[in-house]
Amino acid sequence: MNEDPREGTEKADAKMEEKAKASEEDLKVKLQEMEKKSSENYDKYVRAVAELDNYKKRAVREKADAIRYGNENLLRDILPLVDNMDRAMEHACNSEDFNAFREGLKMLQQQLLSCLQKHGVEQIEAVGKDFDPHVHEAMLQVESKEHDESKVVGEFERGYLLNGRLLRPSKVSVCRRLNKEDQKNCEEAMNEAENN
DSSP states (O other): OOOOHHHHHHHHHHHHHHHHHHHHHHHHHHHHHHHHHHHHHHHHHHHHHHHHHHHHHHHHHHHHHHHHHTTHHHHHHHHHHHHHHHHHHHHHHHOOOHHHHHHHHHHHHHHHHHHHHHTTEEEOOOTTSBOOTTTEEEEEEEEOSSSOTTBEEEEEEOOEEETTEEEEOEEEEEEEOOOHHHHHHHHHHHHHHHHO
């Protein structure tokens, strides 16, 4: 029972060929799976890019709308003030009662201030407070014995904060105490003026 060595080689070659075909089939199946997965991933990528592009466009549109219509609530709250001012003007033209007109203006002012407060605007209290360069703008210095140094003694224009952030500084006059030499010179000048 001697086998032909060629027959053994042929069997080995057939087995190798069979393995190669099986391996080739496995590779084809794996390649098809990878192509399918690659196609799915590319589809996901294209959708993600499209979604990102749509998001960018929507964000730009929403920002433009926020800028364009951002004051809508404030303006809606101010419109009744305009109506009341129209009524006050109509009443002022038909009436001689100045006190009633003045009271009406005070009511309008209070209504406007409460509307502004509702939207985060608050007045800066200045007179009698220490000068603060963060919220006050000094327009002039006033020499005074009655007030402490660097106290706000007068207000030319009221300042406002918007949600704690400076909207407009208060324009104020600030006390400057007279030192003894300045006080003496001032008294001498006043005495001379009285004598003349």
